[in-house]
Amino acid sequence: MPRPRPKIVRPSLAKSPTGIQGLDEVTGGGLPKGRVTLVCGSAGCGKSLLAMEFLVHGAVRYGEPGVCIDFEETEEKLRANVASLGFDLRALAKRKKLLVDFVSIERNQIAETGEYNLEGLFIRLAHAVKAIKAKRVVLDSIEALFSGLTDSTILRAELRRLFHWLEDHKLTAVVTGEAGEHTLTRHGLEEYIADCVISLDHRVRDQISTRRLRVIKYRGTSHGTDEYPFLIDREGISVVPITSLALAHKSLTDRVSTGIPSLDEMMEGKGFFRGSSVLISGTAGTGKSSLSANFTRAACARGEVCLYFAFEESPSQILRNMRSVGLNLEPWVKKGLLHFHAMRPTSIGLEAHLAAVHKLIAKLRPSVVVIDPITNLVSISGTYDVKSMLMRLVDFLKVEQITSMFTNLTFAGDPQERTAAAVSSLMDTWIVLRDSKPNGRPRRELYVLKSRGMAHSREPRELIVGERGLELGNVLRDHTLVTTVAGPGSVAPAE
């Protein structure tokens, strides 16, 4: 990664990085070193995966071998989990990087005949830790003990002893716990763990699932207390630390061409500010995608990496359509500068979209991002949710100094494009497109409704989509455009 990612929280304690994208930023560097962290949540929320990633990354990237005491899963399942992270459990064990001890507790099959303690568990743990000189330990899920052993007084005393033992041995540990009805964990493990508690949540709303992570407490560290959406995919967990980024970005004064010289003319002859956000709204067929494609092509021609999120059409469709208006984008795709990413808006929830967008941006480090169109996202959620998601996305893009372009489909007769108005306040530049038919001749009209920080032209122009790309025609005197525009920041039309 060429550019360092912004740090949100400054580290103040020794930390053990988890290697999980986003989580280390939210926690200011990772989990408390030499301490016990509780990760809790309901079944299937990703606790075990988080714990395993912590171990695997620790062993592979940070030179800290790890021991997992697994109370629940079988070796098969666990190996599949580790394999999904791209690692082979057996190979890691052979290289003395990771050791797993499967503890099976036969439910209610153990008769209790007097006093006992859990020294057997301690011995197994100590034996494994010693065998590979482990620095990290995962106990997943230690609550299984409660289902096998009935004397909870002994159990609680032993758990307390176990957590002290881990700290005495300077082991950084992750303990997982099942969510309880009124408590964080079913058996109140949070009472024993003072240093760091992370809660995971998996909720389904309108048949769309969203995963969220929250740092409930982290002693000695200021941490983001918000809920962060996270994603589980082939590469494991990634957390999106967004809400805390707001307004920390600095504005750039560099300019980038819109890709159309005559449109650059309208914006002080220089085009957009680098790192600014641009909204292009218009009715169907007015050239929104063409305008974005034109912008991307210009960026690629400068040698910049562009990421194009297509929520409506497949990449091949876009490429074909653009070719028909004289925009051949294929060479840039082949050159590896232009990346298309097509997604069905309804396939996953908004947060997951956001997480996916973040992930790709982190991977490709583009300087231009196009989202075409944002309208389709509205179909999966309310306008308010879309606005809050876009706000976080725009903030993120600004921090990363990425110039972003969002297209927005509007409908003729809609009292100036309600969705557009809802999100336009987030945007630095808003270009409105519309078609009209004065004197029976169809034409497209373009108007720069606002562009913060510059003296832009307020004159509507004709947008000509020809075989050789886009250009602007003459200033329109008989336009239909401006009179209907009444969004924030709107101005009186030019005389």
Next chain:
Amino acid sequence: MKKSSARKRPPAKSSRRAFYRLRLYIAGQTPNSIAAIANLKRICEDKLRGKYNIEVVDLLKKPQLAKGDQIIAIPTLVRRLPPPVKKIIGNLSKTESVIVGLDLQPVR
């Protein structure tokens, strides 16, 4: 067929034939471990005289053995024979629970 003929025999006779192979896991000479050994010997002498064998495993000396029998609690007593394998935990001070847990039939 052998099984069914064995079943027909009176229970006292079959218990006389069973040999108990017991393994007691301890961790050092703690009060619970010492109590468990003493309790186990007493119960066995009482109920299984001549028909048992006790092996005491100290996990402090042989930690690698904890995994095989899935030992978590100390002391743990494992009945390795006769099958099925049974496991009971604690210092064996509750004699009745031990007898039930090990499925010891009284010798007649």
